Amino acid sequence: MFKTFQVVALLLICNTLFSQQAKPIDHIVKRLMDTAGVTGLSIGIIDNGKIECVKSYGYRNKATGQLNDTNTVFNAASLSKAVFAQLVLHLVDKGKLELDKPLFTYLPKPLPEYENYKDLASDDRYKLITARECLDHTTGFPNWRQLNPNRNKKLQLFFTPGTRYAYSGEGLYLLQFVIEIITGQKLEALAQELVFKPFDMSRSSYVWQTDFTANYAVGHNQDGDTLRLVKRTEANAAGSLGTTIGNYTRFVYYVLQGNQLSDALHQQMFSPQIGISSSHQFPTLTTDTTSKYKEIQLSYGLGWGLFKSKYGQAFFKEGHGDDGWQHYTIGFPDKKKALVIMTNSLNGESIFRELVEQVTGVTIPWEWEGYQPYQPTVALPAATLAQYTGRYKGKFEIIISLENGQLKVEVPSEGLRKTNLYPASDNSFFIKTIPVSIEFAKSADGKVNQLSVLDEGKVYEFSRKE
Template sequence: MKRKAIVLLVLAIIATFPFFLNHNDLTRTTDLDKLIKDVETKTDKMLSKYKIPGAAISVLEDGQVKWIGTFGYADLDANSKVEQNTVFQVASISKSVTALGVMKLVEDGLINLDDPIENYITRWQLLESEYDQKAITVRGLLSHTSGLSVGGGYPGYEPNKQLPTLEQSLSGIGGGSKPVELENEAGARYSYSGGGYNLLQMMIEEVTGKDFHLYLNEVVLAPLGMENSSFKWDGHLQDKTAKAYDVKLELLPNYLFIEKAAAGLYTTIEDMNKFVIAEINSFHGTGFLEADTVQEMFTPILEVRGLEGFINDETALGHFINHVNNSIIVTHDGGNNGWKAHFSMEPQTGNGLIVLTNGNNGTYFLNEIVSAWHYTNFGIERSFDQLSHTVKATAYALSLLIFCWSLSVIVNLVSAFLNKELKITKFSNKKVLAVKVIMSIVLVSGSFLLSKILVPILGFIDPLIGILLVTSVFTRIILTVVLLYIKKSDRLSNERAKNVIC
């Protein structure tokens, strides 16, 4: 009994120990200067850990740039470093910049947020649906509450291939795109739709009579001084653009986009500062747009549910809203193939954070930086950080317990074989052998399928914990398979068998 109590105590310690550990790379502090120092000191190591080539980071305070840091490489082969004027793709952050262009049309009286989108477009039409198409408004498209389908993840098109037209993309003709369809009642719930921003892109072109990228440059980018930004990969940006890399640090093409409003913006850390500061200033009545316009942009529309709800609380116009204490955080992520980006701002205080990376693993780095900045500003962990800690601790605890179990089985098996208490089974009955072979195949196949499910899911939090947990489970399953083909000898007592074959 005493031995069992000790074993149970040890297992309890192993199971709970990971929950008391700090799984963060960055120290949690409420001192902004200490946070910046920590980021300066640890970023290179974090980039190496997550296999991310480079990053550019900016911290804002009181509506001004407090610090910019550039780390790693824009081009690994050329050994060129990330600089402040290095151009990155910022993927879905394009939607936030597009929203400024749409709201400018609202201020100029050219469109109304609550008009049906069909009032403004003639080049393409949605297929008939059981839901009312007239309920699809500009406001609904900006806030992902229109009921439209995602429209594809928009992976982009290789530079040597001809881009489809915007109409073809909306119809699902083109690499990676799917038809944009009305799947739900407009305004009923939040559902992220890049396809909705394709319609906004078309609307802008039809209302203004200009190509989308030219209008956004004329009305948004140039007035804000975003000289190294464009929705088209122009010649003046090409030499400054970083190279994109996958999770193994292998070079990716510079994928291009016809879906510019949804995913096509090229920009720099310096220009992103100008964009965020312009929104902060406008919020206070001294910026690019009128205060009422920006405050309407930042007004929540609907709650974000599901896993996304751990990242953002509510959706707004071209932005997402999180609530902390009595403040709001206005934010958006961006993720194209080879690029991950993020910005957050607290418009009341003018504090903000921008992170740009040129690697597919950039999400892990972004999450760490954003969580640390969130704690510095508000003194509490954000919801995603709490989820991340729980998932990591649970995965570590389960992995440790399963490894300990497997180690115990291995030790007992080795001991039993050395003492000739176990032996390999000789099957005289072919049916029994067939059954055990089938069981072995099922067990190994099951572990393989488990890896295909668990690794991607847990990989959303951390790139390694899924692999660790699956490895521990696979090890235990292999031992179970081994036990199918051995049997006890006459030397093995029933009491001893309980400890050996388990």
């Protein structure tokens, strides 16, 4: 069965999208990547219960010129959480774990007596936390203790568990800790046994494997520069998974089919556990609310976000790593359709809204996710760019230079190293890494003599130094 499935799963030519569309995927993906500066991207499409397309584009390492392929290992970032949720629910079905039994009852000693959870000693609400609340992100924890809004880097409960949604990696990590005690096995061993081997995910692991070395991707920043790859030696359910587009698309295929799970538990996975009324997903503990997403019934299930779409219930999961990883998965259980997008570029999220719409015809809750659509650029000749180079004096000194056809800005006194400037028009430019734009102006004789910086709604003027 697996051999037949692999032939289907590794198709390299994607001729149609979600059956009813005829526009080739290559045209859409390449246009968006070129326009937004996405260094590398891989995509998987499941339609009518079959894997119709798995394909890769761009670089796995732009600095070395190495290209992505469908066996290239990516850091899955938070897509790791969905795999862990599948593992957890399998243990529930086997009777090893109960969704609504407080986690502390599985431990041989009180949770705060473990070094990693000593911060909870003064708050007994930790006794309310269950596996369900870890999977639907209602534990009350911050995303990570290092992001504690009190800036004390302590693990704290910010609300009573189960009462509201707040995305938390700490919740998944706690559940991992408890499961490893219950089973007497480490996460990596459990994942291999319960998910990776049954789903034929041979190039997937929660820790770095030596056989990844021959074909792995590195992340890239907004300017296309390579970032240092973190090779994980300890498994973290919330974000250490390494996998390929072929493997992860296969995982989503089996999730759609309900493999390993009872019908009742599979239905629970895609059933709303908690409604979401927050204006944005991040920062996770925000108290700002909105009714904007009430119409689509934005909520969280067991391991997946949920909303209503033209295909019925949609499930989704994003992945983001500041070291150059941005991913998105969306599926439609009623129609057995899904789309997996994996990028090794910090420009990836800027195309997710449009790419998902083009492929599926569905609009994702992109504003809630915090995705900023890409800003289009124009092509300018080197002669036009060269006229803007020089030093400009105002509140501080700005240095504009031209290197290999790329205009760059540098502000040494403010700590801004050489950063790419992208042309929005023949005299207006923007920076991708920070929300700043620059506009050049000419004097009556046609020479560039000043620039204006727009930063957080304020305009600063600078004059060119002769």
